[in-house]
Amino acid sequence: MKHVITxxxxxxxxxxxxxxxxxxxARRFVPGSFCVLITIPEGERIPMSIQKAExxxxxxxxxxxxKTSRELDSWKVGDSLYKVIGPMGTPPPIRKYGNVVFASxxxxxxxxxxxxxxxxxxxxxxxxxxxQSFPTEVDVYPEKELCDTVADKFILATxxxxxxxxxxxxxxxxDLLEAGKVDQVFAGGAIPPLxxxxxxxxxxxxxxYATVRQIMVDATGMCGSCRVFIDGEQKLACIDGPMxxxxxxxxxxxxxxxxxxxxxxxxxxxxxxxxxxxxx
Amino acid sequence: MAIQRRxxxxxxxxxxxxxxxxxxxxxxxxxxxxxxxxxCIQCKNPTCEPGCPVRMDIKDIIYExxxxxxxxxxxxxxxxxxxxxxxxxxxxxxxQCEGVCILGKKGDxxxxxxxxxxxxxxxxxxxxxxxxxxxxxxKKVAIVGAGPAGITCAVDLRKMGYQVTIFEALHMAGGVxxxxxxxxxxxxxxxxxxxxxxxxxxVDIQLNHIVGQNVDFSELRENYDAIxxxxxxxxxxxxxxxxxxxxxxxxxxxxxxxxxxxxxxKFPDWDTPIIYGDKVxxxxxxNVALDSARCAKRLGAKEVFILYRRTKAxxxxxxxxxxxxxxxxxxxxxxxxxxRIIGNDDGWITGIGLIKTKFEGIDKAGRPRPVNxxxxxMEMDLDTLIIAxxxxxxxxxxxxxxxxxxxxxxxxxxxxxxETNLKGVFAGGDALTGGSTVIAAMGNGRDAAVAIQKSLxx
Ligand SMILES: Cc1cc2nc3c(=O)[nH]c(=O)nc-3n(C[C@H](O)[C@H](O)[C@H](O)COP(=O)(O)OP(=O)(O)OC[C@H]3O[C@@H](n4cnc5c(N)ncnc54)[C@H](O)[C@@H]3O)c2cc1C
Ligand SMILES: Cc1cc2nc3c(=O)[nH]c(=O)nc-3n(C[C@H](O)[C@H](O)[C@H](O)COP(=O)(O)OP(=O)(O)OC[C@H]3O[C@@H](n4cnc5c(N)ncnc54)[C@H](O)[C@@H]3O)c2cc1C
Ligand code: FES
Numbered sequence: 001m002k003h004v005i006t007x008x009x010x011x012x013x014x015x016x017x018x019x020x021x022x023x024x025x026a027r028r029f030v031p032g033s034f035c036v037l038i039t040i041p042e043g044e045r046i047p048m049s050i051q052k053a054e055x056x057x058x059x060x061x062x063x064x065x066x067k068t069s070r071e072l073d074s075w076k077v078g079d080s081l082y083k084v085i086g087p088m089g090t091p092p093p094i095r096k097y098g099n100v101v102f103a104s105x106x107x108x109x110x111x112x113x114x115x116x117x118x119x120x121x122x123x124x125x126x127x128x129x130x131x132q133s134f135p136t137e138v139d140v141y142p143e144k145e146l147c148d149t150v151a152d153k154f155i156l157a158t159x160x161x162x163x164x165x166x167x168x169x170x171x172x173x174x175d176l177l178e179a180g181k182v183d184q185v186f187a188g189g190a191i192p193p194l195x196x197x198x199x200x201x202x203x204x205x206x207x208x209y210a211t212v213r214q215i216m217v218d219a220t221g222m223c224g225s226c227r228v229f230i231d232g233e234q235k236l237a238c239i240d241g242p243m244x245x246x247x248x249x250x251x252x253x254x255x256x257x258x259x260x261x262x263x264x265x266x267x268x269x270x271x272x273x274x275x276x277x278x279x280x
Numbered sequence: 281m282a283i284q285r286r287x288x289x290x291x292x293x294x295x296x297x298x299x300x301x302x303x304x305x306x307x308x309x310x311x312x313x314x315x316x317x318x319x320c321i322q323c324k325n326p327t328c329e330p331g332c333p334v335r336m337d338i339k340d341i342i343y344e345x346x347x348x349x350x351x352x353x354x355x356x357x358x359x360x361x362x363x364x365x366x367x368x369x370x371x372x373x374x375x376q377c378e379g380v381c382i383l384g385k386k387g388d389x390x391x392x393x394x395x396x397x398x399x400x401x402x403x404x405x406x407x408x409x410x411x412x413x414x415x416x417x418x419k420k421v422a423i424v425g426a427g428p429a430g431i432t433c434a435v436d437l438r439k440m441g442y443q444v445t446i447f448e449a450l451h452m453a454g455g456v457x458x459x460x461x462x463x464x465x466x467x468x469x470x471x472x473x474x475x476x477x478x479x480x481x482x483v484d485i486q487l488n489h490i491v492g493q494n495v496d497f498s499e500l501r502e503n504y505d506a507i508x509x510x511x512x513x514x515x516x517x518x519x520x521x522x523x524x525x526x527x528x529x530x531x532x533x534x535x536x537x538x539x540x541x542x543x544x545x546k547f548p549d550w551d552t553p554i555i556y557g558d559k560v561x562x563x564x565x566x567n568v569a570l571d572s573a574r575c576a577k578r579l580g581a582k583e584v585f586i587l588y589r590r591t592k593a594x595x596x597x598x599x600x601x602x603x604x605x606x607x608x609x610x611x612x613x614x615x616x617x618x619x620r621i622i623g624n625d626d627g628w629i630t631g632i633g634l635i636k637t638k639f640e641g642i643d644k645a646g647r648p649r650p651v652n653x654x655x656x657x658m659e660m661d662l663d664t665l666i667i668a669x670x671x672x673x674x675x676x677x678x679x680x681x682x683x684x685x686x687x688x689x690x691x692x693x694x695x696x697x698x699e700t701n702l703k704g705v706f707a708g709g710d711a712l713t714g715g716s717t718v719i720a721a722m723g724n725g726r727d728a729a730v731a732i733q734k735s736l737x738x
Contacts, residue, residue, distance in 0.1 A: 024489075024494065028494055042550040044552045068551060083451050083487075083488060088494070217537050217552075220493070221515055222537070223534035224530075225530075227524075234524075253525040253627075260528070263555075267548060268551060271548040
């Protein structure tokens with residue numbers, strides 16, 4: 001199977017999207033699920049949320065972070081990924097929740113935000129609010145990629161107020177919680193704000209499903225690398241999650257474990273930069 | 281008069297081999313193989329053969345090697361064993377064929393494993409393959425898992441003419457042979473070559489297909505005439521003590537998958553990283569623990585400790601591998617049991633608490649039972665810990681097959697012919713036993729192939 005890239009667009013200076021041919025994944029796509037990508041035979045197995053599946057293609061929103069995501073950014077339409085494996089994970093059920101808020105920022109948040117809101121809105125009795133927050137105006141995704149097309153209400157926020165509302169999603173949800181207008185929160189993106197949001201929603205007695213991003217290797221439940229601690233019990237983000245009841249997650253462990261390979265990631269990036277120096 | 285001592289195996293010197301991932305044994309030359317084979321007294325009733333789970337014609341193979349008929353020897357071995365170059369290297373021969381060899385009574389048993397590896401290597405180097413006349417049948421069999429159990433069953437069924445598709449979760453076939461056992465024990469060119477044979481004879485291998493996740497078990501049941509479940513026992517067990525969240529604490533599976541499947545020992549040329557410290561501790565003393573310890577040593581760890589609650593004399597690891605590990609400077613700390621993992625404020629492991637043990641009575645498996653000695657706790661500095669306590673069946677598959685009868689620990693239940701409670705669904709290998717050996721899994725695969733044939737002809 002050739003996983004050809006059929007579309008590639010920049011979302012802003014730090015994020016891009018790709019469409020990849022992967023009929024087997026597209027056929028079984030579930031909102032909130034993810035894939036494992038291996039770009040080249042020597043590459044890592046990296047998890048990536050699926051934004052949508054259309055015909056035999058799936059879409060990813062990718063943040064340029066380290067070696068793999070940057071190298072992939074230099075690829076063009078027509079190039080093929082070595083492996084695209086999925087869909088993986090057990091996302092929370094799409095059912096009637098009432099007033100639902102899906103909030104996202106940064107890596108692996110906006111893709112599931114789009115995917116899940118699109119389905120949640122189809123359920124009678126749900127009123128879906130999508131909040132997407134970005135640091136500043138230049139980080140905001142192009143309009144057609146934002147969730148205003150798939151939610152009842154869409155709130156765009158920038159931390160410096162340069163576009164949309166001013167603040168992080170934390171600030172916006174706080175107001176909604178205060179007004180007593182929320183029955184269920186979903187959230188994805190950077191881990192520290194997810195911890196803070198979990199604490200906040202707990203205070204208001206509102207349930208939350210939060211994406212606990214962890215380092216994955218096989219993503220089939222065989223290595224234990226992605227272990228998260230839920231009320232003291234060990235779960236695996238790759239097969240039990242990655243979304244869990246945010247009130248029960250051991251967030252300090254999750255934040256700590258995600259940084260385990262930081263030095264190695266920097267080393268990989270340095271080697272990649274060195275290699276690219278001679279290449280035009 | 282037979283020679284009492286075996287022809288010694290040339291090996292990479294310990295000081296050299298701890299710097300690379302190349303094969304430790306260098307293999308027999310033709311002359312050495314012939315000399316070793318000639319020691320065989322060709323017993324009338326060979327005790328070695330019943331000791332082999334796939335019932336290879338060991339005596340005949342050795343006879344042909346002794347007479348320099350390597351091709352013939354290879355073809356005989358291939359008849360019962362889809363992957364002789366691999367089993368020759370990883371079987372616990374000392375407990376099976378070699379363990380019951382008559383010559384072992386007065387001297388060394390015949391070096392059956394190394395002779396079989398020699399023959400298979402020779403065939404590979406000389407391009408000798410088995411020629412099969414396959415009488416095609418329209419019946420289709422799905423096999424879940426491309427480990428030793430799955431591939432053996434696939435080859436046998438294919439030889440019988442069935443249309444066989446293997447679904448494998450990972451991006452490479454081989455199961456533990458690929459992701460678990462390190463290349464210094466099982467070189468990857470050997471693995472690749474023996475697996476290529478499957479595709480040559482027309483076994484369809486669907487990689488990246490996780491039954492229960494991106495393929496439904498019910499879908500397989502609708503589309504195939506029979507199914508063989510060979511999903512192994514891949515999920516790691518943890519200690520369930522304080523500190524398992526700490527950075528620097530790995531399951532053996534994660535450590536070995538990073539190193540062997542993802543080639544972390546070639547980082548940064550290969551992208552997957554691995555972290556190890558100067559002082560690495562490994563809990564357990566099975567093959568998995570030793571493989572982890574020896575990998576850590578090769579990656580560059582200064583001191584590597586095996587922390588075991590029994591003595592190495594009653595360890596489940598192969599004898600040869602314990603000897604190799606000792607030569608490589610792995611330090612065995614026996615009769616200690618981990619009580620807690622100690623970390624610093626940044627969330628990194630800094631050490632481990634250990635309690636001394638003593639033996640008291642015998643456990644269910646007949647091994648001396650270790651019990652903790654009160655007030656004997658001590659601490660040891662470590663910067664990496666690898667937990668190699670064994671594995672359990674992967675629940676990803678099981679949760680998608682709730683109608684399948686299993687034991688409480690997740691092992692699949694079958695009758696004597698390896699059929700599960702679901703008609704036409706068979707199972708074998710570690711998924712059934714919870715963990716055994718490559719050759720036992722292969723034996724299961726062969727027996728199941730016969731049972732599947734029978735059921736398809738009913
Ligand atoms: C369930 C899940 C869904 C994700 N979805 C998206 C997505 O939609 N878009 C997106 O841009 N990113 C997503 N990620 C994160 C993405 O996997 C990492 O950014 C990617 O692996 C980085 O690889 P790299 O080589 O470019 O950077 P590296 O230099 O290797 O790492 C940069 C950072 O990425 C994280 N990371 C690295 N390796 C892994 C790994 N094997 N597994 C998980 N995280 C890792 C770490 O936080 C690390 O600090 C997701 C992660 C998870 C767990
Ligand atoms: C590190 C290590 C060292 C070992 N050393 C030795 C040794 O020296 N000698 C020896 O005899 N034995 C050894 N063993 C044990 C031996 O490897 C196993 O007993 C044997 O591999 C079991 O074979 P299997 O086919 O049942 O399972 P496995 O080899 O585990 O293969 C199972 C396969 O199924 C796949 N799978 C699982 N779930 C699914 C699913 N839902 N869908 C699709 N595919 C799936 C897995 O990815 C895997 O490839 C060792 C084991 C380990 C871990
Ligand atoms: S990534 Fe290996 S168990 Fe989840």
